[in-house]
Amino acid sequence: xxxxMARPARRGPRRMPVLSAALCGVLALAGHARAQxxxxxxxxxxxxxxxxxxPTLPPMTFVxxxxxxxxxxxxxxxxxxxxxxxHVPLVITTMEFTGLFPSLAAQRxxxxxxxxxxxxxxxxNFDAVAYQDTALVIVAxxxxxxxxxxxxxxxxxxxVQAGTSYSARLARENEALAARGRPPIIIQQYPxxxxxxxxxxxxxxFAFASQDVELYYRQEQLHGRVGVIxxxxxxxxxxxxxxxxxxxxxRALLEQAVATLEQDGRIAAIQKKWAIAPxxxxxxxxxxxxxxxxxFFAALTSAAFARGAFITLTVAVLSxxxxxxxxxxxxxxxxxxxxxxGLVLKGYVSVxxxxxxxxxxxxxxxxxxxxxxxxxxxxxxxxxxxxxxxSINESAYQVEINRAAxxxxxxxxxxxxxxxxxxxxxxxxxxxxxQALRIALPPTMNAFISLLKTTSLASVISxxxxxxxxxxxxxxxFEFTEYYAAALVxxxxxxxxxxxxxxxxxxxxxxxxxxxxRANEF
Amino acid sequence: MNSDLPATPDPDAMISVxxxxxxxxxxxxxxxxxxxxxxGERIVVLGPSGSGKSTLIRCFxxxxxxxxGILSIDGRIIDEQTELTQLRATVGLVFQNYxxxxxxxxxxxxxxxxxxxxxxxxxxxxxxxxxxxxxxxIAEQAHKYPIQxxxxxxxxxxIARALCMQPRIMLFDEPTAALDPEAxxxxxxxxxxxxxxGITTLCVTHEMGFARHIADWILFMDRGRxxxxxxxxxxxxxxxxxxxxxFLDQMISC
Numbered sequence: 001x002x003x004x005m006a007r008p009a010r011r012g013p014r015r016m017p018v019l020s021a022a023l024c025g026v027l028a029l030a031g032h033a034r035a036q037x038x039x040x041x042x043x044x045x046x047x048x049x050x051x052x053x054x055p056t057l058p059p060m061t062f063v064x065x066x067x068x069x070x071x072x073x074x075x076x077x078x079x080x081x082x083x084x085x086x087h088v089p090l091v092i093t094t095m096e097f098t099g100l101f102p103s104l105a106a107q108r109x110x111x112x113x114x115x116x117x118x119x120x121x122x123x124x125n126f127d128a129v130a131y132q133d134t135a136l137v138i139v140a141x142x143x144x145x146x147x148x149x150x151x152x153x154x155x156x157x158x159x160v161q162a163g164t165s166y167s168a169r170l171a172r173e174n175e176a177l178a179a180r181g182r183p184p185i186i187i188q189q190y191p192x193x194x195x196x197x198x199x200x201x202x203x204x205x206f207a208f209a210s211q212d213v214e215l216y217y218r219q220e221q222l223h224g225r226v227g228v229i230x231x232x233x234x235x236x237x238x239x240x241x242x243x244x245x246x247x248x249x250x251r252a253l254l255e256q257a258v259a260t261l262e263q264d265g266r267i268a269a270i271q272k273k274w275a276i277a278p279x280x281x282x283x284x285x286x287x288x289x290x291x292x293x294x295x296f297f298a299a300l301t302s303a304a305f306a307r308g309a310f311i312t313l314t315v316a317v318l319s320x321x322x323x324x325x326x327x328x329x330x331x332x333x334x335x336x337x338x339x340x341x342g343l344v345l346k347g348y349v350s351v352x353x354x355x356x357x358x359x360x361x362x363x364x365x366x367x368x369x370x371x372x373x374x375x376x377x378x379x380x381x382x383x384x385x386x387x388x389x390x391s392i393n394e395s396a397y398q399v400e401i402n403r404a405a406x407x408x409x410x411x412x413x414x415x416x417x418x419x420x421x422x423x424x425x426x427x428x429x430x431x432x433x434x435q436a437l438r439i440a441l442p443p444t445m446n447a448f449i450s451l452l453k454t455t456s457l458a459s460v461i462s463x464x465x466x467x468x469x470x471x472x473x474x475x476x477x478f479e480f481t482e483y484y485a486a487a488l489v490x491x492x493x494x495x496x497x498x499x500x501x502x503x504x505x506x507x508x509x510x511x512x513x514x515x516x517x518r519a520n521e522f
Numbered sequence: 523m524n525s526d527l528p529a530t531p532d533p534d535a536m537i538s539v540x541x542x543x544x545x546x547x548x549x550x551x552x553x554x555x556x557x558x559x560x561x562g563e564r565i566v567v568l569g570p571s572g573s574g575k576s577t578l579i580r581c582f583x584x585x586x587x588x589x590x591g592i593l594s595i596d597g598r599i600i601d602e603q604t605e606l607t608q609l610r611a612t613v614g615l616v617f618q619n620y621x622x623x624x625x626x627x628x629x630x631x632x633x634x635x636x637x638x639x640x641x642x643x644x645x646x647x648x649x650x651x652x653x654x655x656x657x658x659x660i661a662e663q664a665h666k667y668p669i670q671x672x673x674x675x676x677x678x679x680x681i682a683r684a685l686c687m688q689p690r691i692m693l694f695d696e697p698t699a700a701l702d703p704e705a706x707x708x709x710x711x712x713x714x715x716x717x718x719x720g721i722t723t724l725c726v727t728h729e730m731g732f733a734r735h736i737a738d739w740i741l742f743m744d745r746g747r748x749x750x751x752x753x754x755x756x757x758x759x760x761x762x763x764x765x766x767x768x769f770l771d772q773m774i775s776c
Contacts, residue, residue: 418606
């Protein structure tokens with residue numbers, strides 16, 4: 001399979017500015033590791049350790065602060081320590097949780113470190129090395145009576161993060177319940193851990209499944225509003241693990257590395273730093289007011305949000321411009337006489353209008369590298385992948401707008417251009433396009449506004465656009481309302497600005513309107 | 523009539539047509555048409571709807587390419603090899619519904635083709651456009667958009683636009699349709715002016731009064747054939763064919 005192919009010897013661009021931090025780590029820890037250089041595992045390509053993570057699971061991996069590129073947590077400290085151990089630079093790539101394993105398979109990462117539990121099912125396809133003990137806990141609102149067993153959740157709603165193993169585990173409980181003729185546990189899946197917790201806080205679901213370490217970390221944010229009601233005796237939820245592609249030799253080297261770090265106390269130091277233990281003093285601090293204006297304005301004026309909005313706007317503008325450029329010749333061909341070409345284009349339009357945009361994004365990012373190894377390289381960034389897939393997707397819509405606009409220009413206009421001796425190019429450039437543009441402008445602006453919001457889907461392939469930034473901030477702070485409100489303000493601001501631009505452009509089409517044309521007289 | 527003409531086109535004629543033939547699928551639009559037009563002549567093409575009048579004049583600037591026969595404009599044979607830009611600079615066409623460019627001002631409508639095709643500098647193109655707009659008596663509307671003008675005004679702009687390419691032949695497709703009598707007399711004056719300047723004109727029309735006023739020759743067509751070529755005085759009083767007589771009776775009765 002393609003996944004076993006070696007990565008070409010070209011180094012991709014750095015995706016995260018952690019390289020320097022990793023190098024600092026190397027220098028600081030040089031004393032420890034000077035004794036002997038350990039053998040490098042095969043998953044370290046080009047001398048770089050690339051770690052993929054979904055930074056929404058504190059304290060394992062999360063964005064701790066306003067800079068979305070500064071991923072922190074136990075996993076990240078472990079990654080830094082491993083990089084220092086092997087004397088290699090570290091690159092951290094953030095992405096949606098569901099993209100982690102596909103990216104590992106597509107050789108986009110050396111390793112996945114993302115608060116993942118060591119599970120036999122996962123070990124069928126990947127190798128896992130444990131580094132941290134943990135336990136699965138069932139958490140409900142404070143004051144809920146503790147449960148005796150998982151069977152007591154029968155008929156209740158439980159929220160879990162999508163892509164985690166919790167839903168499969170609960171499904172097995174449901175089989176047992178069904179065998180005894182009892183109603184099943186109703187499972188709701190949410191894309192991020194913070195949304196899972198939020199469902200319990202607002203009282204929509206009865207409980208959520210999580211890991212004890214996360215709960216310890218959340219104590220301060222949750223203000224004692226939730227509590228553990230059950231620690232089910234699942235032996236398989238005992239460890240967090242690092243995942244690599246299957247390779248017995250690499251696994252042995254990674255196990256050896258982790259064992260060394262455990263022995264010399266470096267892992268213990270990380271555990272101490274993140275204080276993963278119950279602490280009633282932190283849990284019972286004062287609860288926060290409903291809406292904190294300070295947080296809202298801080299988010300609104302933060303560099304992270306501005307940068308997210310900039311990425312959103314840039315990828316939308318580039319994608320739409322590309323779509324328009326592709327779709328103009330397509331529209332001309334569709335209106336033309338070549339039946340074969342017309343059929344091919346109709347097929348193109350049907351496929352890309354028919355398939356969900358999200359699916360197209362995931363396909364280009366995760367499936368394409370399986371067939372074409374060139375798309376595994378560093379130059380193929382999430383930004384580029386988003387640009388490509390949204391351009392193709394949007395061109396399928398834009399071609400219909402263009403085709404209708406061109407068809408709406410009176411045929412006599414072309415004849416008049418011909419009769420004056422204009423060339424075909426000149427007829428299109430000076431006679432037909434200016435008139436078609438006016439007809440196409442309002443639906444095109446509509447499509448662009450829609451596209452601007454569609455860019456939020458790119459968070460699944462780790463593009464740090466506005467919504468991805470918002471989610472990372474919420475995961476860190478649990479301040480849903482404030483961050484959502486800030487994102488809303490940004491989106492509305494961008495759309496209103498675009499509508500203003502549209503009005504300005506439409507003013508240039510005074511010739512189409514008798515009244516406005518008169519107002520323009522001079 | 524046609525039988526009097528030599529088999530080869532007359533190189534001295536402005537337009538010389540021999541056995542011109544055009545098909546739309548299996549419908550014969552033009553059927554072996556032959557005639558000559560001399561420099562500066564004013565020709566009016568008459569005939570019932572669907573007789574091929576518009577098709578005929580559109581062959582002269584190759585908006586409608588002919589399928590057979592010989593067409594010679596100003597001594598040059600017109601066929602697939604002909605450089606269309608040059609032909610269309612020689613033969614101007616004013617469409618029945620004018621087809622002005624709605625996104626351009628009157629002045630820009632007139633300067634577009636000279637600037638693009640003849641590469642005339644902007645200022646010079648403007649001067650020329652203003653001269654022709656003055657000739658057709660519409661210079662004061664130069665900065666308006668077509669949508670702001672009446673039908674008659676739009677037609678005069680269309681004429682000025684065609685004149686800006688300084689053609690030697692002007693084709694008018696139904697120039698009097700949808701015009702009031704006053705506007706029609708304006709068109710008569712313009713056509714006479716053009717003729718005086720040596721520009722050959724061909725008009726397709728249904729307006730008998732207009733035809734009688736301006737024509738040097740009446741060319742009567744039916745079902746893609748020329749039935750009669752006569753002086754207007756003769757055509758309107760003693761038409762040679764029965765078909766022309768019926769046509770005139772119908773036109774007068776309605």
